[in-house]
Amino acid sequence: MPSKQRKPTLAVWKFASCDGCQLSLLDCEDELLQVAGAVQIANFLEASSAVQPGPYDLSLVEGSITTPHDAERIQAIRKSSRFLVTIGACATAGGIQALRNFADVEEFTRIVYAKPEYIKTLKHSTPISEHVKVDFELRGCPINKGQLLEVISAFLHKRRPNIPQHSVCLECKARGTVCVMVAQGTPCLGPVTQAGCGAICPAYQRGCYGCFGPQENPNTVALSAWWTLLGLDEAAQQRAFRTYNAGAKAFSKEAERHG
Amino acid sequence: MQKGPFVLERSGLLQLLQALKAKGYLTLGPTVREGAIVYDQLSRLEDLPIGYTDHQEGGTYRLRRRGDEALFGYNVGPHSWKRFLHPPILRLFRARKINGGFEFEHEAEALPNYAFIGVRACELLAIRVQDQVFLGGAYQDPHYKARRERVFIVAVNCTQAGNTCFCASVQSGPKAQAGFDLALTEVLEGDRHYFVGEVGSERGAEVLGEIPHRAALPSEVAQAEAKVAQATRQMGRSLATEGLKEMLYQNLEHPRWEQVAARCLSCGNCTQVCPTCFCTSVEDHTDLSGVAERTRRWDSCFTADFSYLHGGSVRVSTKARYRQWLTHKLATWQDQFGMLGCVGCGRCITWCPVGIDLTEEVAAMRGAHV
Numbered sequence: 001m002p003s004k005q006r007k008p009t010l011a012v013w014k015f016a017s018c019d020g021c022q023l024s025l026l027d028c029e030d031e032l033l034q035v036a037g038a039v040q041i042a043n044f045l046e047a048s049s050a051v052q053p054g055p056y057d058l059s060l061v062e063g064s065i066t067t068p069h070d071a072e073r074i075q076a077i078r079k080s081s082r083f084l085v086t087i088g089a090c091a092t093a094g095g096i097q098a099l100r101n102f103a104d105v106e107e108f109t110r111i112v113y114a115k116p117e118y119i120k121t122l123k124h125s126t127p128i129s130e131h132v133k134v135d136f137e138l139r140g141c142p143i144n145k146g147q148l149l150e151v152i153s154a155f156l157h158k159r160r161p162n163i164p165q166h167s168v169c170l171e172c173k174a175r176g177t178v179c180v181m182v183a184q185g186t187p188c189l190g191p192v193t194q195a196g197c198g199a200i201c202p203a204y205q206r207g208c209y210g211c212f213g214p215q216e217n218p219n220t221v222a223l224s225a226w227w228t229l230l231g232l233d234e235a236a237q238q239r240a241f242r243t244y245n246a247g248a249k250a251f252s253k254e255a256e257r258h259g
Numbered sequence: 260m261q262k263g264p265f266v267l268e269r270s271g272l273l274q275l276l277q278a279l280k281a282k283g284y285l286t287l288g289p290t291v292r293e294g295a296i297v298y299d300q301l302s303r304l305e306d307l308p309i310g311y312t313d314h315q316e317g318g319t320y321r322l323r324r325r326g327d328e329a330l331f332g333y334n335v336g337p338h339s340w341k342r343f344l345h346p347p348i349l350r351l352f353r354a355r356k357i358n359g360g361f362e363f364e365h366e367a368e369a370l371p372n373y374a375f376i377g378v379r380a381c382e383l384l385a386i387r388v389q390d391q392v393f394l395g396g397a398y399q400d401p402h403y404k405a406r407r408e409r410v411f412i413v414a415v416n417c418t419q420a421g422n423t424c425f426c427a428s429v430q431s432g433p434k435a436q437a438g439f440d441l442a443l444t445e446v447l448e449g450d451r452h453y454f455v456g457e458v459g460s461e462r463g464a465e466v467l468g469e470i471p472h473r474a475a476l477p478s479e480v481a482q483a484e485a486k487v488a489q490a491t492r493q494m495g496r497s498l499a500t501e502g503l504k505e506m507l508y509q510n511l512e513h514p515r516w517e518q519v520a521a522r523c524l525s526c527g528n529c530t531q532v533c534p535t536c537f538c539t540s541v542e543d544h545t546d547l548s549g550v551a552e553r554t555r556r557w558d559s560c561f562t563a564d565f566s567y568l569h570g571g572s573v574r575v576s577t578k579a580r581y582r583q584w585l586t587h588k589l590a591t592w593q594d595q596f597g598m599l600g601c602v603g604c605g606r607c608i609t610w611c612p613v614g615i616d617l618t619e620e621v622a623a624m625r626g627a628h629v
C-alpha cells in the first residue's frame with residue numbers, strides 16, 4: 001500500500017457470539033502490526049474503546065442476529081460499510097445458538113431468566129446474510145487467522161480471496177493424516193465439511209465436528225448411511241449435524257431426517 | 260557385480276539402511292502410525308511394521324497382528340511415494356513489489372536424496388506412470404525431476420495380496436519387474452528369516468557390494484517365487500482391461516453414473532490416495548506488506564474449483580465429477596499418456612470413506628452381475 005494514500009478504514013462489529021472470532025484478529029500478533037499498518041482501525045471495541053464514525057471501507061461482522069434491536073443495527077452497519085464480510089459460524093450460519101431454531105425459545109427464557117418479560121429475543125438465530133447483502137462469508141468456529149489475513153489482504157489488493165470450499169479430506173491427505181473413519185471406524189464430518197481449519201481434529205484421532213460448515217457439494221445422506229453401518233444411532237447422527245453450524249441448510253436438513 | 264539372485268539375512272537389511280545413510284540418503288519406508296502403515300523416515304529395523312499386517316475392504320482398513328516377525332508382511336496403506344516425489348504443497352516462488360515492478364525470489368530447494376525402502380510392484384509402475392506425466396512430454400516438471408533423479412529404490416515383492424488389490428489384472432505386480440535399484444522378497448520359513456534379492460542397477464550393485472550377502476541357492480529362489488505366487492492367488496479384486504476404454508466411451512450416459520453419484524461424497528479422497536493422480540492447483544497469495552507467493556497444492560477433479568472456467572464450474576454434479584475421475588484413470592489416460600492411469604493398488608477403494616469401488620463400477624457398466 002502506498003503510504004501517502006488515505007488508509008482504508010476497518011470496523012469490527014459484534015452480534016450474538018462468543019468473541020472468539022474477533023480474538024483471532026488480536027491473536028494475529030506479528031501480523032496485527034501489519035494490519036494496523038495497512039488499514040486504519042476505526043472501530044474494534046475488543047481492542048480499543050475509541051470509535052470513529054463511518055463510513056467504513058471494510059466491516060468484519062461477528063455473530064448472529066437474535067434480537068429485534070440487532071436486526072435493526074445490522075441494517076445501519078450495512079449502510080455505512082463499503083464491503084461487509086461476515087466472520088465465523090455465528091455470522092455465517094447462526095452459530096450454536098441456532099439450536100433454538102429447533103426448540104421453543106420462550107420456554108428457554110422462562111427457565112433461564114428470573115424476569116423473562118424483560119427479555120426481547122427472536123425465535124430464531126439467523127446469519128447476517130438473511131438480513132443484509134454480504135460481500136464475503138468467512139466460515140469457521142472459530143475462523144482460521146490465516147484465512148482472515150487472506151481475506152483482508154485480498155480486499156486490500158482488490159482480488160478474490162483464496163478460500164477453498166472443498167472437503168476437509170483434502171487437508172488431511174495433504175498433511176498425511178490417516179483417515180479416522182476408514183482406519184478406526186470413527187464417525188467424521190470431514191467429507192461433507194468445508195476445509196479451512198487444517199484438519200486439526202483427525203490429526204488428533206478425532207472425527208471432524210464440522211466447524212467450517214458444509215462443503216460446496218455435501219452428500220450428507222450418503223455419509224449418514226455409512227455412519228449407520230458404523231453403528232451410529234439416529235440420535236447421535238442428529239447431534240452430529242446440530243452443533244456450531246446447525247443452522248447451515250445442508251446440516252439442518254440432514255439433522256431433520258434423524259428426528 | 261552380483262549377477263544372479265542373492266540372499267540377504269534379516270540383519271543385512273539394517274546394514275543396507277546404514278550403507279544408504281552413509282551415502283547420504285534419507286531412508287524412507289513403512290512404519291506404523293495412527294492405526295495404519297504409512298511412509299516416513301526409517302533409521303532402525305524397529306521402525307518397520309514388525310509383525311503387522313492389514314485387513315482392507317471398501318472403506319475399511321484395520322491393522323492386525325500377524326503372529327510372526329515379518330517386516331514387510333502388509334499391503335499398501337494410505338500413503339504413496341507420490342508425497343515425496345510430487346509433494347502435496349510446494350512453494351514455487353515469492354515476489355516483492357518494487358518500483359512498480361516485481362522482484363522474484365526463487366529459492367534453491369535443498370532436496371535430500373531419498374531412498375525408498377519397501378516399494379511394491381504396483382508402486383513402481385505408479386512411479387513410471389508419473390514419470391510419463393511429468394517428464395514424458397515436451398515440458399518437464401523441474402520439481403518432480405529434481406526429486407526423481409536422485410531416488411534410490413529398494414523394491415519389496417508382495418508375498419500376500421489384500422482384499423482391494425488387483426495388480427495382477429493390470430499386470431503391475433505382485434513381482435517387481437523393472438525400475439528398482441534392488442528388489443527383495445522376504446522369506447520366513449521355520450526359524451529362518453531372510454531376503455532373496457535381485458539387482459536392478461549399477462547403483463544397486465554398488466550398495467549391495469558394501470553389505471554382507473551371498474549368491475542364493477536354487478531352493479531359496481524357489482521359496483521366494485512360491486511366496487510371490489501366493490500373492491497372485493490372493494488378489495481380492497480384478498479389473499477386466501480388454502476394450503475398457505471403448506466400453507467407457509460407449510457408456511458415458513450409463514445409468515450407473517447416477518447411482519454411484521448418489522453414494523459418492525465428492526470428498527476427493529480417491530484422487531489424493533491414488534499414486535498416479537497428479538493434479539494440482541496453483542494459488543497466489545499476498546500478505547499485507549506486499550509480498551506475493553505462489554504455491555502449488557494437490558487438487559482433485561472432485562472439487563468445484565477444479566473445473567472453474569470463466570463464469571463458473573464445468574462439472575457441477577457429482578455424476579460429472581465421478582465420471583471424469585473414472586474415465587480419466589481408465590480411458591482418456593490411455594489417449595493422453597499411452598498407458599492406463601490405474602496400477603491396481605486398491606487405495607481408492609479402501610480409502611473411499613464410503614467404500615466406492617471402481618472395479619465394481621466397471622463391472623456393473625460392462626453388464627456383469629455384481
Ligand code: SF4
Nearest residue numbers: 533601602604605607
Ligand atoms: S485408481 Fe485406485 S486402484 Fe488404481 S492406481 Fe489409483 S488408487 Fe490405485
Ligand code: SF4
Nearest residue numbers: 530536537538560587
Ligand atoms: S482422476 Fe482427476 S485428480 Fe486424478 S489425474 Fe485425473 S483429473 Fe486429476
Ligand code: SF4
Nearest residue numbers: 523524526527529611
Ligand atoms: S469415490 Fe469415494 S473417495 Fe472418491 S470422491 Fe467419491 S466418496 Fe470420496
